[in-house]
Amino acid sequence: MAVEVLMPALSPTMEEGTLAKWMVKEGDVVKSGQIIAEIETDKATMEFEAADEGIVGRILVAEGTSGVKVNTAIMVLVEAGESADAVVAPVAAAPVAEVATPAVAAAPAALAAAVAVVSKASADWPEGTPMKTMTVREALREAMAEEMRANPAVMLMGEEVGEYQGAYKISQGLLAEFGAKRVVDTPITEMGFTGIAVGAAWGGLNPIVEFMTFNFALQAIDHILNSAAKTNYMSGGQLGCPIVFRGANGAAARVGAQHSQDFSAWYAAIPGLKVVVPYSAADAKGLLKQAIRDPNPVIFLENEIMYGQSFEVPDLPDFTIPFGKARIWREGSDVTIVSFSIGMKYALEAADLLAKEGISAEVIDLRTLRPIDYDTVLASVQKTNRCVTVEEGFPVGSIGDHLASTIMQRAFDYLDAPVVTCTGKDVPMPYAANLEKLALVTTADVVAAVKSVCYR
Amino acid sequence: MAFKKAPEKSNVSKEELLKFYREMLLIRRFEEKAGQLYGMGLIGGFCHLYIGQEAVVVGLEACTKEGDKRVTSYRDHGHMLACGMEANGVMAELTGREGGYSRGKGGSMHMFSREKHFYGGHGIVGAQVPIGAGLAFADKYKGNDNVTFTYFGDGAANQGQVYETYNMAQLWALPVIFVIENNHYAMGTSQQRSTGSETLFGRGLAYGIPGEQVDGMDVLAVKEAGEKAVAHCRAGKGPYILEMMTYRYRGHSMSDPAKYRTREEVEKMKSEKDAIEHVRDLLLTAGLSSDEDLKAIDKEIKEVVNASAEFAKASPEPAPAELWTDIYA
The missing domain is CATH 3.40.50.970 (Thiamin diphosphate (ThDP)-binding fold, Pyr/PP domains)
Structure with a gap:
């Protein structure tokens, strides 16, 4: 029976890769364990072995194609006398060279929007x-x-x-x-x-x-x-x-x-x-x-x-960014979201979703934690009167806790709601995919936190 | 007395013997004074005295040239005096005063002098070992022929990072001399109770590092071994290990009553192996110095040490604003 060979995940974080080279061609007999392709991830070029035996019925992704998503069918293996058409619809069998993605496609959708609204004040x-x-x-x-x-x-x-x-x-x-x-x-x-x-x-x-x-x-x-x-x-x-x-x-x-x-x-x-x-x-x-x-x-x-x-x-010959200066990625008036590192991904995605619901979020990337730019955060909170922090780390003794304490001590009278901290959960990271998702901070967590401080 | 009656090492001069005598005596008197000031409450915290081990650092300093570096543990007063740091600055650091080498912010275990290439003074047992190899790494990178003396005790010799360092030091042929000051007791645990290894230098052989055991109570033997090690390093042959068999007369720190060894054992070392008495004996027996000559040196040293104590008492405490300085370079 014909089987589809799928684009493999070759590292824990791989989502897509380049099909660098086919080591077999249509009609070749393939044994299990035989190297059938070279696949380039962002970390390395890996040899890809066949798990099944058969005849190469059809190659679905051309050599040199980049941006091939994990689990995309890249080849069909058939038994002698069998046709690849049995498993491949004619449309899917069309050349797939066009799957190459634009260079920025990997960035979250929210990013493109956020870049457009960078304020001049935070320009580096x-x-x-x-x-x-x-x-x-x-x-x-x-x-x-x-x-x-x-x-x-x-x-x-x-x-x-x-x-x-x-x-x-x-x-x-x-x-x-x-x-x-x-x-x-x-x-x-x-x-x-x-x-x-x-x-x-x-x-x-x-x-x-x-x-x-x-x-x-x-x-x-x-x-x-x-x-x-x-x-x-x-x-x-x-x-x-x-x-x-x-x-x-x-x-x-x-x-x-x-x-x-x-x-x-x-x-x-x-x-x-x-x-x-x-x-x-x-x-x-x-x-x-x-x-x-x-x-x-x-x-x-x-x-x-x-x-x-x-x-x-x-594109400058020598370009540095000073420590202790946060960047305002998105200006807003209803709530301040403060984050850093990958937490910014969730903060920006949340700000996008909240905008659709009429909540205007100011998103601040701290960029450095020591020194930390309290002034930018405090100025923003004095404007929005609400603050949500976002980070991936554990909740106890978090950066969010420290900011909440600082804001309470230095801008208490400006607050219309308690500062809410979004963090990873207070558990060692589980392996199971569903549990891991639950342990990490999510865009939905940020949206919910913002709504709670906005009393919506 | 069981001292050698004549200078067997023919290449040692009167001047050199007197220099050894003076330097070892300075360390001993300084440490005795530090112990006294500790008892008076003028020195706080941990204070680890070097009394008994003087020949190790004095003999090795005699093998150094300008540019060579040294780094050691918390039992560091002797190393600082031997490499030319001022008694005043060391004592004032012990009392936590502005005139101390760290302006009162380091204390007994944490003193440094860039000028004298002394890189501490480290309070974490064994941490100075990779640091010493790193100083040697920098010298090799720069292409000079400096050597780094990395001192640690028999206790630190059981830390894993020592062997991580051996591995890389030999792999990269770093110009570092690992000086194990084996005083036989890691705080209260004797070597016999902490390892099955017969020797400590021998562990380096597993990494391909040559080494030897040396009578660390004999300053001449120390210097001779040191010269061999230094020649090996300067020739680009990589690290060398010197296991200095030595003895501390006092407890591990000022608060240690040293009940883990007998009074007889300590007295035997003092009477038969004392490094200062050894040199004194050599000078007198060979007719190189008179009793009066040595008494004059004793007096001179006593004055230096007393002056350092006075300086350390008179130097003001650091200004409160110092709390917030030097956190960042």
């Missing part, structure tokens, strides 16, 4: 600056490459950053350009290489430490806190530590409790650290360049799900 680049479309991944890579070109003391170290080209391909190409002296593959030894990087920073280098994910930085947290963050103070100002700790933070998808945790509020609690939580590619680039230049330890929290998302980035 001059009017008329040419823009280019870029993923967060590319923006991070460009930031590192530019800073490494500018300063020979800047170097990158971490697991798989060099020859493997980065576990998430953030460092792709850096080894070729800068060599093994400056792009250093480490053994899997977070505590050791983090301590070494701190020593190297005191010794005059500007290390960028990539944690494959921040979950593994728990092994190194003593050096981040006790060695990097505190020594300038303990030395009476003699020993600043110019170092960037960067990597994926927060939940990816279906990787369970040990690999799905947002540490934003943890690091934000520590004096001596700076904490950066970008959402857009432009912020990722401008803030990472700023982080590399900062004479202090900077925790730079990326998000795996955001790596492949595209945004407009200013």
Whole structure:
């Protein structure tokens, strides 16, 4: 019986990929385990093996097609004497080369709308600056490459950053350009290489430490806190530590409790650290360049799900964004939604939905949590009189809790409703798909919270 | 007395012996004074004295050149004095005063001097080990021939990060000398009660790092071993391990009554192996110095130490505004 071969998911967060190459052609006999295609994800090019035996009845997606969604039928395997038409409707069998998606299609629909309403006050680049479309991944890579070109003391170290080209391909190409002296593959030894990087920073280098994910930085947290963050103070100002700790933070998808945790509020609690939580590619680039230049330890929290998302980035030779300046993504009058990192996705989607119901939400991206831009938040709350916070982390001791407390102490008389915090649920991240969805903060949570503070 | 009666190391000069004597004595008298000030309540918190171990740091400092770096644990007063940091600044840090090396914000365990290439003073057992390798990483990256002396105790030798560091230091051929100051007791736990390893330096062999055990109570033996290790590092051959067999006369910290070892054991070390008496004996026996010469040095050291105590008492406490400075560079 004919079977459809579907586009496989080759990583926890893969939603689509490029069918780079067919290794078989129509009419070929295929054995199970045989490599039938090469599929390129945003992280790697993977060989795809047949799970079934049969004859290639029809190839449904042409070689070189990008943007092929996971679970799309890409080929039909038939038995001898069988026709592929049995399972493929004529329409679906038409050439599928057109499935290639525009570069920004991966971004949430709300994003395009939000970009259009960026206020001039929050602009980080001059009017008329040419823009280019870029993923967060590319923006991070460009930031590192530019800073490494500018300063020979800047170097990158971490697991798989060099020859493997980065576990998430953030460092792709850096080894070729800068060599093994400056792009250093480490053994899997977070505590050791983090301590070494701190020593190297005191010794005059500007290390960028990539944690494959921040979950593994728990092994190194003593050096981040006790060695990097505190020594300038303990030395009476003699020993600043110019170092960037960067990597994926927060939940990816279906990787369970040990690999799905947002540490934003943890690091934000520590004096001596700076904490950066970008959402857009432009912020990722401008803030990472700023982080590399900062004479202090900077925790730079990326998000795996955001790596492949595209945004407009200013096409400038040297572009940085200062720490401690929030960005107003969308102006509004009824409620202030404050978020950061991937939380912005839900905040912006919610603002779009709320607009349709006549609720005008102002959406603020904090961008950095230490320093934190209280002024922009307070000014907005004084205007809207209502505030909802959005983040992926745990509820206890969250950034939302801290903002609620600050707003209560500094703008109590302006509030028409209690501040409501939207967070991840107070549970370790479950594996099951349905439970994982329930554990994460959602756009619907934000919509409901806004309605509650608006008494609607 | 069981000291060697003549300088067996023929290459040691009178000047060098006197320098060792002076430096070791400064550490001992300084530490005795610190203990006294602690008892008077002028020094707070944790205070770990180096008395008994002086030969290790003094012998190794004799192998250094400008640009070499050092990093150690919380038992750090001796290392600071030996690398040329001022007694006044160290003592004033112990009393938590403005005149201290960290302007009163670090304390006994957290002092630093960029000028003297002293990178702490670390309160977390073993944390200084990768940091020392990182300092060496920076020197190698810059292409100079500096060496980093990374000191840690037999207790820290059981921390996992030490072995993570060994692995990378050898892999990358970092110019770092791991100095294990084996004083036989990790706080109250003897080496026999904490490991089945016969030697601590021997663990480095698993990573391909050469090393040796050294009589850490004999400053001449320390210097000789140090020179070998330094030559190895400067030649670009990677790390080296020196396991210094030494002994601390006092408890782990000021609050430790040291009930885990016998009085006889301590007295035996003091009477038979004392590093300062050893050098004193060498100087006198060989007729290089007279009793009067050494008494004059004793007096001079006592004055330096007393002056540091006076400075540390007189230096003002940090201004309240200092609470908010130095959080960021």
